[in-house]
Structure formats: structure tokens, C-alpha cells
Amino acid sequence: MNRIVRPMHRYGDAEFDQDYLRWGFHDRPTQLKEAESVLKIAAGRTPLKILDLACGIGTHALCWARHGHAVTGVDISATFIAQANAAARDENIAASFVVADIRTLPYRHCFDLVCWIENSFFDAQMAAAIRGCLVPGGQFIMDVRNPDHERTRQRSSNWRTWREENGVYHLERHETDPATGLHEDVWITIDTVSGQIKEESSGKTRPLTLSDKIGLLKAAGFPDVQLRTMDGDIFQGGAEPYWLWLVAQ
Numbered sequence: 116m117n118r119i120v121r122p123m124h125r126y127g128d129a130e131f132d133q134d135y136l137r138w139g140f141h142d143r144p145t146q147l148k149e150a151e152s153v154l155k156i157a158a159g160r161t162p163l164k165i166l167d168l169a170c171g172i173g174t175h176a177l178c179w180a181r182h183g184h185a186v187t188g189v190d191i192s193a194t195f196i197a198q199a200n201a202a203a204r205d206e207n208i209a210a211s212f213v214v215a216d217i218r219t220l221p222y223r224h225c226f227d228l229v230c231w232i233e234n235s236f237f238d239a240q241m242a243a244a245i246r247g248c249l250v251p252g253g254q255f256i257m258d259v260r261n262p263d264h265e266r267t268r269q270r271s272s273n274w275r276t277w278r279e280e281n282g283v284y285h286l287e288r289h290e291t292d293p294a295t296g297l298h299e300d301v302w303i304t305i306d307t308v309s310g311q312i313k314e315e316s317s318g319k320t321r322p323l324t325l326s327d328k329i330g331l332l333k334a335a336g337f338p339d340v341q342l343r344t345m346d347g348d349i350f351q352g353g354a355e356p357y358w359l360w361l362v363a364q
């Protein structure tokens with residue numbers, strides 16, 4: 116077999132994004148539950164101007180628009196944005212979906228709420244850019260994993276899986292080395308028809324902890340940072356649930 120090792124695939128690469136459409140996003144009922152949960156947290160502040168960062172195919176933003184909010188979704192993938200715009204057209208929903216890199220957001224103090232669901236890279240620069248998109252008193256919501264759940268249930272972001280499509284095997288490995296704290300994502304495609312193996316790796320990076328993220332948000336000018344559950348309640352601590360909202364205002 117011919118083996119190709121290459122750098123990690125990128126969102127925005129049409130071939131990767133087409134593949135991601137088949138397996139990458141949370142299923143629609145989960146996405147709609149997430150979207151409704153965000154609205155519970157934002158209750159009392161309606162109608163809102165909402166920015167959906169890395170909006171993917173726009174399921175959350177379209178749900179918010181159905182509730183009467185003015186939504187803008189930005190994503191680096193032209194494939195996903197085309198799908199979001201098509202869904203808005205099919206339902207005759209007014210929503211703005213734009214292809215853009217969220218690391219260079221052009222917005223200044225014009226949104227009441229910024230959401231980032233299934234986020235990946237977060238740093239001081241992103242936290243400051245998000246603060247800059249919001250009106251004074253505006254709110255930012257992102258999903259985070261409950262670190263106590265990971266500790267006590269031994270569930271972690273370490274996982275391996277594989278699937279097969281017409282003789283092509285897709286293998287994934289996502290692992291943090293407990294000794295060094297370094298995380299690596301690896302994708303391997305074994306094409307038994309053409310006899311080719313492709314291997315991509317993210318390289319090893321140190322993921323931010325929950326307290327790192329809270330610290331970055333406070334430093335960016337959000338004095339009030341809370342953890343909330345999917346039901347919208349203030350998180351009281353403990354190992355459950357796995358997914359939480361980090362809410363900054």
C-alpha cells in the first residue's frame with residue numbers, strides 16, 4: 116500500500132467539508148435542543164441580534180431566527196454556508212450566513228449575544244474579539260466539558276473510532292498523553308480499493324482547561340462568567356452533566 120502522511124485537514128477545504136457533512140455535526144435534534152437551551156439562558160433579552168460563530172450548516176441560528184431573533188452566522192466553509200443559506204431560503208427565513216474566518220471578525224459592538232457551539236481553538240485574541248462584537252452588557256455563550264465528569268466517569272476527550280464506506284476505512288484517534296498533557300488528533304484513511312493510506316495529524320498541543328477559559332474571558336472584560344446546565348440553571352457542581360455552557364457577560 117502507498118502511504119501518504121500530510122498535515123491536518125482544514126475546515127474550508129471542500130473535500131473535507133463534504134465528508135464532514137456526513138458524520139461531523141451533532142444530529143439535528145441535539146442541535147435544536149442546544150439552540151433552545153441558549154434561548155433559555157438569554158431569556159428576557161428579546162428580540163436579540165445574535166452572532167453564531169463557526170455556525171456550520173446554520174441549524175442553531177435558523178432555530179433562533181424562527182423565534183424572531185435577528186441572526187448572523189459566520190463560518191469558514193463555503194460548503195456549510197451554502198447549505199445554511201439554502202435552508203433559510205427553503206423556509207423563507209431572514210438570516211444572514213457569511214463565509215468568514217472568525218479570527219478576523221469585522222463586527223464592532225453590534226450584537227446582544229454571541230454563541231460559539233462546538234468550538235475548538237480559543238485564546239486571548241478570540242476572547243477580546245468576541246467582547247468587541249458585543250454591545251455593552253451583551254452575552255457570550257460557549258459549550259465546555261465538565262472536567263469533574265471527565266475525572267470521575269473516566270470519560271474523556273480520548274477516543275478512537277473507525278467507519279467503513281465502500282472499501283474505504285476512516286480511522287480517528289483523539290488522545291491526550293497523561294504524562295505531558297499534550298493532545299493529538301489523528302485521522303487515517305485506508306483505501307483498500309486504490310491501495311492508498313492517508314494519515315493526517317493535528318500535531319501535539321496543550322488544550323486549555325476550563326479555568327484557563329474563564330480566566331481569558333475575565334481578562335477580555337467579562338466580569339461575570341458562569342457555568343450553566345442545558346436546562347439553563349446555574350451549575351451547582353458535581354460530575355453531571357458532561358456538557359455545560361460557559362456564559363460570560
Ligand SMILES: C[S@@+](CC[C@H](N)C(=O)[O-])C[C@H]1O[C@@H](n2cnc3c(N)ncnc32)[C@H](O)[C@@H]1O
Binds near residue numbers: 190
Ligand atoms: C464542530 S463544527 C461546529 C459547527 C456548529 N457550530 C455546530 O455546532 O453545528 C466546527 C465549525 O467551525 C468552523 N470553523 C473552523 N475554523 C473556523 C474559522 N477559523 N473561522 C470560521 N469558522 C471556522 C467549521 O467550518 C465548522 O463549521
